[in-house]
Amino acid sequence: MSTFKAPKGTYDLIPPYSAKYLAVREAISGPLRTSGYGYVETPGFEDVNLFARGVGESTDIVTKEMYAFETKGGDKLALRPEGTASVLRAALEASLHKQGNLPVKLWYSGSYYRYERPQKGRYRHFSQVGAEAIGAEDPALDAELIILADQAYRSLGLKNFRILLNSLGDKECRPVYREALQAFLRGLDLDEETLRRAEINPLRVLDDKREAVQKQLGGAPLLRDYLCDACKAYHEEVRALITAAGVLFEDDAKLVRGLDYYTRTTFEFVHDGLGSQSAVGGGGRYDGLSEMIGGPALPSVGWALGVDRTVLALEAEGVELDIPAATSVFAVAIGDEARRVLFGKVTELRKAGVAADFSFGGKGLKGAMKDANRSGARFTVVAGERDLAEGVVQLKDMESGEQEAVALDALVDAVRTKLA
Numbered sequence: 001m002s003t004f005k006a007p008k009g010t011y012d013l014i015p016p017y018s019a020k021y022l023a024v025r026e027a028i029s030g031p032l033r034t035s036g037y038g039y040v041e042t043p044g045f046e047d048v049n050l051f052a053r054g055v056g057e058s059t060d061i062v063t064k065e066m067y068a069f070e071t072k073g074g075d076k077l078a079l080r081p082e083g084t085a086s087v088l089r090a091a092l093e094a095s096l097h098k099q100g101n102l103p104v105k106l107w108y109s110g111s112y113y114r115y116e117r118p119q120k121g122r123y124r125h126f127s128q129v130g131a132e133a134i135g136a137e138d139p140a141l142d143a144e145l146i147i148l149a150d151q152a153y154r155s156l157g158l159k160n161f162r163i164l165l166n167s168l169g170d171k172e173c174r175p176v177y178r179e180a181l182q183a184f185l186r187g188l189d190l191d192e193e194t195l196r197r198a199e200i201n202p203l204r205v206l207d208d209k210r211e212a213v214q215k216q217l218g219g220a221p222l223l224r225d226y227l228c229d230a231c232k233a234y235h236e237e238v239r240a241l242i243t244a245a246g247v248l249f250e251d252d253a254k255l256v257r258g259l260d261y262y263t264r265t266t267f268e269f270v271h272d273g274l275g276s277q278s279a280v281g282g283g284g285r286y287d288g289l290s291e292m293i294g295g296p297a298l299p300s301v302g303w304a305l306g307v308d309r310t311v312l313a314l315e316a317e318g319v320e321l322d323i324p325a326a327t328s329v330f331a332v333a334i335g336d337e338a339r340r341v342l343f344g345k346v347t348e349l350r351k352a353g354v355a356a357d358f359s360f361g362g363k364g365l366k367g368a369m370k371d372a373n374r375s376g377a378r379f380t381v382v383a384g385e386r387d388l389a390e391g392v393v394q395l396k397d398m399e400s401g402e403q404e405a406v407a408l409d410a411l412v413d414a415v416r417t418k419l420a
Contacts, residue, residue, distance in 0.1 A: 009116070009124030019323045021127065024310050025109050027156045028129040031148040032107040037131055040106040042086040044113075048078040053292050054085035054261055056201060065114040079113035083130045083304055084261070084286065085293065091134055092295040102135035103300070109307075121277030121309050130283075132302035134290075139234050142265040142285060142301050143241035149269060149281065149303055150247045156310070157319040161280060163248065164268045166255040167235040168203070169227050170287065174263070177226035178202055188216045203256045209276075222253045231264060238265055261286040265301065271309070273316030280313055281305030329356040329415055330377035332368040334384035342383055342393070345411055352412050354419065372398070379415060383408075 006012050013021055048068050055061050067079040080086050087106055091097060096104045109129045116122055131148070133141045146163065153161055169177060185198040185205055194213065198205050206217060227235070242249055249267075257266050266284035274280070283303025290298035314321065331346050333339040342358065349356040357375055359368035365382075372380040383393040392405040395414065406414045 007124070009118035011123065011125070015326070019326070020311050020314070020321060021307055023321045023323055024156065024307050024314075025127075025129055028149075028152040028305050028307070028310070029107055029109060030155065031151045032131050035105070035144070035148060037105040037107040037133075040087055040090055040108050041110065042080070042083075042090050042108070044111065045077045045079050046086055046089065048076045050085050050089055050293060051078055051081060054088075054289055055082060056204075056261065061114060065116055067113050067115060080110075081112055081114045083108055083110065083112065083128060084132060084302055085289070087130070087132050087302075088134060088289060088295070088298075088300065089293060091132075092290065092293070092298075097135050097296070097298055103133040103138075103141060104135055105131075105133050107131045119277070121274055121312055123308060127307035128281075128304045129307060130302060130304035132300060134300040135298045137287065137299035139237035139265075140241060142238045143245070145283065145301060145303055146238075146242055146249075146267055147245045147247055149305060152305070153269070153310070156314060156321065158271075158310075158313055158317060160273060160317055161269055161271045161313065162250055164252040164255050164270060165239070165242075165249045166252050166266050167224065167227060167231055167264050168256065168262050168266050168284070169223055169231050170263050173226055173228035173231055174223075177221065177223050180221045180226065181206075184220055190216070206254060206256045217254075220254075223256075224253050234264055257282060257284060261289040261292065263287045267303070269305065271313040271316065274309060274312055277309065279306075280309040325355070325376045325378065327355050327357045327375040327377040328419055329354055329379045329381060330372040330375045331356065331358045332365065332372055332380055332382045333359065334365055334382070337385060338383045338388060341388060341408070342381065345381065345393075345408070348412050349415060352416060354412070354415055378419065381411065381415075 051066060052062050061081045066081050068076065070076050087108055091104055091106065107130065111125055111127055113125055115124060118124060131145060133145065150163065168174065181202040182198060185202055190198070190213065194205060194208065205213065206220065208214065255266055255268060257268065262284040264285040264287065268282035269280045270278040271280050272278060281304060285301040287299035289300065290296060329349055331342040333342040346356045346358045357377065359371050363371065369380070378398055380396045380398055381393050382396065387393055391408050393408055393411055394403055395406045396403040
């Protein structure tokens with residue numbers, strides 16, 4: 001038994017369960033890779049001010065949940081709590097926006113870190129796949145990303161998720177709503193910390209999950225009633241494009257999301273089979289974020305989908321993913337000469353694109369066949385001195401139990417034909 005364990009609120013991904021995570025990442029990124037999105041990978045930690053400015057100093061993420069530390073050289077860094085600010089920083093640093101093709105379309109996959117109270121569906125280390133379209137203000141981009149996320153979830157076999165949609169307005173109409181909301185919140189029985197948050201960013205109070213707060217928000221003014229004509233028209237176009245694509249959604253006038261940088265379109269994917277942690281992903285437009293972190297005006301939109309919660313959603317619906325066996329052929333050698341020959345054949349099979357493994361450790365026939373069974377391989381190749389003398393190996397179908405002698409030099413072709 002090891003002395004050490006994974007830190008509280010984290011998890012290890014180990015086979016065979018880890019195959020689900022790989023399959024989910026592949027499915028989510030699949031529609032992005034065929035829609036012009038290129039892969040980007042950023043460091044696991046960044047300058048702490050990148051998140052303080054971008055995510056928002058009043059957010060729980062920055063004030064309570066971020067893992068921040070100072071290096072020996074005096075740099076103040078933070079483990080990344082989300083992906084958008086890092087991806088935008090990377091795009092600006094590489095001047096991708098100056099290369100002529102806007103929007104810059106990027107997708108990413110990685111681990112993120114927040115100091116939260118661990119519970120099912122909420123971890124201190126979690127995995128996301130995300131997408132960002134940087135440098136264009138176009139409702140078709142917002143619609144594209146929502147449609148691609150919907151396509152990804154449906155390709156996995158998920159059915160019981162809902163898309164919530166709202167508009168948060170822009171710098172023209174948001175301030176008017178902000179004043180109206182602040183006036184309303186000042187009249188409520190709220191604790192000092194919540195009132196302080198209301199003065200910095202009152203929309204964050206609407207996102208407060210505490211029942212005592214939510215009970216008082218029933219009569220809160222709604223942002224949709226304050227949208228300017230431009231924001232109304234933009235939002236209606238997003239709705240129309242999504243509807244034309246056959247994607248179902250629900251208008252949610254109270255949806256605000258938890259990050260300060262969102263403007264106009266905001267959306268969330270929720271799954272009712274996950275209990276209190278029902279959000280499986282979400283995103284929206286963030287037209288002012290580039291300027292917040294020192295870049296030029298680059299209107300942008302993006303989303304992040306939680307791999308952990310998507311796996312939980314699949315389990316809640318009882319969806320079994322069609323994951324190929326890790327091993328198609330398992331080789332069992334009897335004797336030293338057979339070990340050398342079959343090890344070479346395993347290498348040949350792998351070069352030919354066949355997933356193959358070998359009985360390592362010098363086990364006897366009985367032990368080696370147990371390994372073959374545990375591997376999940378469709379076929380087992382067995383050979384001893386007598387087989388080699390005849391120039392053959394024994395190829396056993398592990399499903400039917402049938403076994404046949406196959407010429408050693410024809411093994412690779414024979415296996416590929418049977419697996420086709």
